[in-house]
Amino acid sequence: MRRLASLVGALGLMAGAAIAEPPPAPDRPLPDAGQEARARALFTDIRCVVCQHESIADSPAGIAADMRRLVREEIAAGKSDEAVRADLVRRYGDYVLFQPPVRAGTWLLWFGPFALVLGAGAVFFWRSRRRRVEEQPLSEEEERALAELTGEPDDIDR
Structure with a gap:
């Protein structure tokens, strides 16, 4: 029985590893230091669409690596920072920016x-x-009626 449980556990681990997302390809920085600095500045302004609370600079997700690659390609092609942001908004919506317009x-x-x-x-x-509505004391008639209803002796005439 223990062997069966161990076998099932091992198969589960292997299946989990097979389903897991492969690690993204390592980033290739741009050869021009100025362009790479622009790309890194944009990375911090762009939200990872998988992690949602991390920028693509910090996210280990595969889509974040793809987004970093896309930003670098567009900067290398000569696009401005606003054009790069506009393309990402077109693809993923306003939510991709940490500060949407x-x-x-x-x-x-x-x-x-x-x-x-x-x-x-x-x-x-x-x-x-x-x-606030102030409470009014009961009148003598109301006191008598209450005493009759509750069956208490009439203490009003003290």
């Missing part, structure tokens, strides 16, 4: 947190300004 489609992304905080503050302010 401010336009109608991204207003919620940029201004939504502020609107939420302002709305919550307005609700708290409005609720704190509401007048």
Whole structure:
């Protein structure tokens, strides 16, 4: 039974290794130091579409390596930084940039947190300004009716 469990475990490990993504090819820096510096600066501004919280400079994902290669190819072809960003946005959407542009489609992304905080503050302010209703004591008739309902002796005439 132990041998069977060991065999199944070993097969599981081998299957996991076969399914895993192969490591990306090593990066090849551009021969021109100025172009390589531009590429590295762009790497920090571009989000990995797999990791989502890392830039492509820090991400070990294969797609990040592909994106780094693409950025280097476009810079080597003479494209400007804005043209490289525009091409990545065309391919992957505004989310690929850590600082997406401010336009109608991204207003919620940029201004939504502020609107939420302002709305919550307005609700708290409005609720704190509401007048509390003061409780009025029961009249003698209401005291008698309550005493009859609860079956308690009438203590009003003390």
